[in-house]
Amino acid sequence: MNVASDPGVWVAGIFTIAIFSFLYKDNPFYKFAEHLLVGVSAGYYLVQYFFSAAYKKFYVPVFINKDYILIVGGILGIMMFARLFRRSEWVSRYPVAFYVAAWAGYVIPSYIHVRILQQAESTMFNPVGMPLKDLLSACVLFVGVAATLIYFYFSAEHKGGLRVVSKIGITFLMIGFGATFGYNVMGRISLLIGRFQFIFTDWLGLVR
């Protein structure tokens, strides 16, 4: 047995156990770890945002590089602080509205291009002369796309033929979710193994 002498490893080990204790029930150790994590991370991100946004993206470009157009962004940011006062709270709606609308306008064309038009183009295929295996794959893909889109068609009740097709669509979805579930669970298990390795190898030194 070769227990770690590094205090940092001990802190990490104790907090790992404190978080794991939540599996039993809520307890003071978990509460302490939770509040510490929330408090430390909130403070960390506050400082990080101050330097990465307020300093690097506003102060440096505007006051050092003289890129004055960015003052507009700075003013919008300052307007957010109007929320702190009840009477001027309405002012903060403008930067939020600008932010949401500008971003929507910026991403909608790329979303339509990448997620709709290109996807539709990729689903089209030429069955003439295609090897049987590829033809089968392309047909399954086309049926899957069409049936799934019909499942998400809200303008008609899923009855008769539409019901059959939407059932096929949800089946495709569930097959996809099943595969994703298995894949993700394997990822989580590997994370768990990593934590146990830390506890038994790095911290307690029970396993070499």
Next chain:
Amino acid sequence: MVLLRFAGKGFANGLIFLFTPIQLCDSIAAMDISVRPSAGSMALISAVLAVTLLGLTVPVLGVIPPAPEVSDTPDDWGDALTLTWVPPGPGDLTMGYEIWRLEVEEGGEITPPAFADTVPASEVLTAAGWDMAGDADLGDTVWVDSDLEKGQEYTYILVALTDGAPMPSAPTSPEAPRRQILRNQRINILVAVALFMLTVVVLVERARRGAKLFIRRIAGLEAVEEAVGRSTEMGRPILYVPGLDPMDEVGTVAAINILGQVAKKAGEYDTKLICPNRDPIVMAVAQQVVRESYSAVGKPHLYRDEDVYYVTFSQFGFAAAVAGLMLRERPATNFFIGRFYAESLVLAETGNATGAIQIAGTDSDAQLPFFISACDYTLMGEELYAGSVYLSREPLLLGALKSQDYAKALIIIAIFVGIMLSIVSPDIAEQFKALFN
């Protein structure tokens, strides 16, 4: 006419021959042949003459490339220039290219660097203030220089790399990158967006005029009323988590829209609504939405800033805090609506352990399986976007949802047409497919 200049040492140095006609290279009008070793120069020249006069291709060490054509890269933001050049002729042993760039001052003249046989071209160019912009392979005939300054003029020299000395071209005429407002290659997107917007406007107008626009039943949203009622009966709060993403995500916008409807129902039943947030801007919007919803049902006094609050930006810090909240406050109903990541199962499992009725909704396909397995109802992707329309039946949102439905139908038809065209006429099918790319 072809110009040959032997740039070796000794006898061949500076010797110039003129041939008319000659077939050294079809597309190159002037060539510079460098022969490094002086020994056997006579024999080499004789061989070259004999072979070329017979009309055969001569293997040469390298050929001075003609100056490339420089033009503004079309459909860009004004930060790129495109260089094109003719490929090397048969027998040319050029192995690749270096592209050198020089910023030209306004009104300034371009002085060609004075290359010498004894000094490498790269040293001459560097000393003259040129920068190596990049390199190109032998087969390349087009090269795009990006990350340039809009409006700044540049000139280029193409250096052909050989086994021997590199062969620099003459400098190009100066050219400046220019910005194009409209990207012609993306006209299809403009048309698609315009068509979609037109459909939205028409359908919104129809909805406003009272036309009944049908939307099918969505089970997860039907359960909202029941879930809020359950919290009221049990005297416990409702927990609403609007995802982890910022306000620019579609899923978050949908989550906020649904929050407004849930808050209205919570207000009607005098039930406490708790909404922890990971993003400060989402928190600001959520506070506003909840307050307005309470006011809309005549219960503005129910709103408290403390109920719609910021936790932390840390993903698992947030997950730990919400999990703890579920165990301590024991909400009877949990809504996990928006975009979630790896914390989804932590939240859904904890909520499940507390016995709360859970309604989840996300467009994050990797997290949907976890919500489906641990929650009572799950809104999948498009159902999430349809949620606020379904609950509010507002004409504006209803028109948008209907437009999406028509767009889906159009996509299915377009794919089918594309496949049919591929069978009937592959050429037309390719043109049709190009509309989507």
